[in-house]
Amino acid sequence: MGGYNSMNQPAASVRDEQKKDSFGAKLAKLLSDFSVHYMWEKKWFFIAMIVGAIMLSLPVPDGLSREAWIVLTMSLVATILFVTEPIPLPAVALLIILGQVLLLGSASSDVAKSLWNDSVLFIMGSLMLAVAVVKQKLDKRIAWIIVRITGTKTTRICFGISVVSGLLASFIGEHTVAAMMLPVGITLVTLTSDDPKKVRNLAAVLLFSIAYGCSVAGIGTPSGGARNAIMIGYWREFFYDPSNPETQRFIIDYVTWMMFAYPMFLIQLPFVTLILFLTFKPEYRDLSRAVVKLRAQVESEGPMKAADWVSIILFLLVLIGWIFVSDEVGMGTIAILGATAFLVAGLVRWEDINSGVNWGVVFLYGAAISLGIEMKETGAAQWVAENFLAMLAPIGANEGFGLWAAVSVLTTAVTNMMSNGAAVAVLGPVVLKVAVVAQESPIVIGFITAISSAFAYLTVVGTPACTIVYASGYLKTTDFLAVGWKMVVVSTIIMLLAAFVYWPFLGI
Amino acid sequence: MAETDIDLERLYEERRARYRVLVCVDGSDESYRGLEYASQLANNPNSDIILLYVRPIDQGLRSGGLQVRVARENMLSWGLELPGIKYLKKGLEQLMTGEGMASDWGEKITHTDIEGDPLGDNKIEYTNEGGRSIVLKLKTASTIAAGILDQYELGPYDLIILGDSGSWGGWAKSLWDPAVAEKVAMHAPCSVLVARELARGKGHLLCTDGSDHAMRMVKRSGVVAGKINSHLSVMSVALDVESEPDAQKNVDAAVTELKAMGVEPVNAFTRVGSPFEEIISAGEDYSFIVVGSDGRTGLKRFFMGSVAFKVMEHSKKSVIINR
Incomplete structure (x- = not known):
């Protein structure tokens, strides 16, 4: 070992020299190291700020007010920050608030008020509900019900998992069900074989059945995902005028949404299993070994307890509330009521909710929606919409079917780069104005945007369900690309067909 | 405060006297081949091997506002292992079954919470009578490269071994999203081995x-x-x-x-x-x-x-x- 000690000699003497350095020199070195590293890590933050500063110092384009130009700049900067994430995303929300007060000159209290509305309340309430539902530990029972119905064949189990995950996710949100069902998928994999290399494809089909089953379901009802609630909020803010009964149709309630979107989710389901099995060839065609062991695990849980029944009943009540009374009291109120009921009944601890919900997200959506409404009020959305349409005109995509497809492709592209809720919050105001300028139905365009934002099958960050399933460590990012593009194509075709053939029957 | 400073100083001094190899495992074959190299290199009483797996901190927004830890806790309650632990255990097995490494190893487990996350940093230290130690470390960090470099700050190492994840790009790619190995090699103050197809015996x-x-x-x-x-x-x-x-x-x-x-x-x-x-x-x-x-x-x-x-x-x- 003598060699190593002698090797350490020069290094040690360097350290001694450093100790002798004056304090000032040390500080300077520390600062320069720090600032270089800091600048490098935060480069996108500075790039975004410089882009913003340049835009603000340029002359305002024709047809735009100074305020609209500021709002547009803020949106662009926020979008860059959403995609590159150099700073925590809730900090972007804070920047939006600061920008509205300092750059736009809005009154602080007005900005504060615009942060909360029913959509944001709904996002917060359903996240709290989501934690409460996951904590009920009903997942083993659900898994057992699935395999009892489907038998032990791999194809049938995967289809069963997609259907059940989807049906649940369409009501309680995709992230909830993904978190609940993830252990089910992994347990089936690990009970089949301990060696991950032998079950790679099996793991892929099982886990993607959960992730995509949940993702396609997220469009089904307003409570399927935050983005749906955001779109409903935009429709109300943009088009509803209490003094004009004509505009009543822009209040989309729970049942109306389901009539539009639920059939699409059901049609997509079989394609999920089909595409997965065409892409990954699972190593095992039959999972009877795993199923037998799973049964033993479930039986050790004992019969259903009173608390299990109470939580199921509470959840059904929330569902009934959303369907029947949410137009009167608001969807957010029902979600909050449900979360409160779980807390009062003692079925979930506040500590669990507190650590399970990312409150920054609630905040972020509030700020993004507030900025979206400013986009409309200052006329910035109108201006972007006109330019967007002028751009599409040469390829004939400025009206009708072409426009629908263009909006869908735009949303799919954006949503694969950032979370889909943020994508809808950013794009919503623009596409709704596009609809107005092009004299298309804002409801059809709005649905196309909200639904296309679920087509983030390509990347891990796209949909919540994909992110959660990826956290299991069994999937590679390239798996998402390999199977995702097929899902995007099939889903887009199904949606455009629905918009073309089915929605006209609903009287839009 | 002063006392802990002295303790840390002493710990660092002790560590400097030893030959410490940090092996980053990510489950890939390359990283285990790198580990094999480490076990040959550090097969003497004055060397320690530290196995590191870095898990990126979960981003709540990406999972729709529901923290990924809810899913992880659910996995734990099913008795499933979190990713990373599996890889570390495989590495340990490889080390302990290797020649000359099989001896009595004591076990010491420590756990550090990272920003209030109960699933934060975990550390298992195995030491034998000769004073050698093998450490398994599961670390949470904002990015994998940052985690590896942070680990260097915690205790000086003489060599960092990484498997090449294969995604090296040109200058533009490096600017946007440098590969982990590239980033670590760039910033690490000690020697770095990037393990690729390790055909052995060719010198x-x-x-x-x-x-x-x-x-x-x-x-x-x-x-x-x-x-x-x-x-x-x-x-x-x-x-x-x-x-x-x-x-x-x-x-x-x-x-x-x-x-x-x-x-x-x-x-x-x-x-x-x-x-x-x-x-x-x-x-x-x-x-x-x-x-x-x-x-x-x-x-x-x-x-x-x-x-x-x-x-x-x-x-x-x-x-x-x-x-």
Whole structure:
């Protein structure tokens, strides 16, 4: 070992020299190291700020007010920050608030008020509900019900998992069900074989059945995902005028949404299993070994307890509330009521909710929606919409079917780069104005945007369900690309067909 | 406060006296081959091996506002292992079943919460009577590269070993999203081994330019080669034919140095041409390419784009950057 000690000699003497350095020199070195590293890590933050500063110092384009130009700049900067994430995303929300007060000159209290509305309340309430539902530990029972119905064949189990995950996710949100069902998928994999290399494809089909089953379901009802609630909020803010009964149709309630979107989710389901099995060839065609062991695990849980029944009943009540009374009291109120009921009944601890919900997200959506409404009020959305349409005109995509497809492709592209809720919050105001300028139905365009934002099958960050399933460590990012593009194509075709053939029957 | 400072100082001093190898495992075959190299290199009472798996901190927004930890806790309550632990255990198994490593190992488990996350950093330390230790460490960090570099801050290491994840790109790609190995190699203050297809037994190729730093590198490699019974070869590249005698002189100096240490180089040769292209083509016939890099830090290294980095980026062989 003598060699190593002698090797350490020069290094040690360097350290001694450093100790002798004056304090000032040390500080300077520390600062320069720090600032270089800091600048490098935060480069996108500075790039975004410089882009913003340049835009603000340029002359305002024709047809735009100074305020609209500021709002547009803020949106662009926020979008860059959403995609590159150099700073925590809730900090972007804070920047939006600061920008509205300092750059736009809005009154602080007005900005504060615009942060909360029913959509944001709904996002917060359903996240709290989501934690409460996951904590009920009903997942083993659900898994057992699935395999009892489907038998032990791999194809049938995967289809069963997609259907059940989807049906649940369409009501309680995709992230909830993904978190609940993830252990089910992994347990089936690990009970089949301990060696991950032998079950790679099996793991892929099982886990993607959960992730995509949940993702396609997220469009089904307003409570399927935050983005749906955001779109409903935009429709109300943009088009509803209490003094004009004509505009009543822009209040989309729970049942109306389901009539539009639920059939699409059901049609997509079989394609999920089909595409997965065409892409990954699972190593095992039959999972009877795993199923037998799973049964033993479930039986050790004992019969259903009173608390299990109470939580199921509470959840059904929330569902009934959303369907029947949410137009009167608001969807957010029902979600909050449900979360409160779980807390009062003692079925979930506040500590669990507190650590399970990312409150920054609630905040972020509030700020993004507030900025979206400013986009409309200052006329910035109108201006972007006109330019967007002028751009599409040469390829004939400025009206009708072409426009629908263009909006869908735009949303799919954006949503694969950032979370889909943020994508809808950013794009919503623009596409709704596009609809107005092009004299298309804002409801059809709005649905196309909200639904296309679920087509983030390509990347891990796209949909919540994909992110959660990826956290299991069994999937590679390239798996998402390999199977995702097929899902995007099939889903887009199904949606455009629905918009073309089915929605006209609903009287839009 | 002062007392803990003294303790830390002492701990650092103790650590500096040992040869510590940090092996980053990510479940890939390359990372386990890197571990094999580490186990040969550190197979003596004065060396420690630290196995590290870095898990990126979960981003709540990406999972729709529901923290991923809800899913992780659910997995734990089913008795499932979190990703990473599996990889670390496999690495430990590989180490303990390896020759000469099987002896009595005591076990010590520590756990550190990271930002209130109960699934934060975990550490299992195995020590034997001789004072050697193997540490398994599961770390949470904002990015994988940052996690590895943070780990360096916690305790100095002599060598960091990484498997190459394969996604090296050009300058634009590095600017946008540098590969983990690239980032670590750029910022790490100690030697870095990027393990690629480790064809064993073909020896090390030392690339010298005659500088003091290169000579130190040669000296260290001599020690390492003796440890793992590997062959050594020396090369130097001349930019043009006129300066070839200089290159030959560099090679001769290195050979003399090695012979003085009792190591007989297999080949010693010079090439003429662009340094990094020649090194890469000559390196085809060896298991490892060893290059020296001077102590520049961070950005400077990035913008200067030294020969060492180009070799590291383009070679298909394992590369050791020696600092």
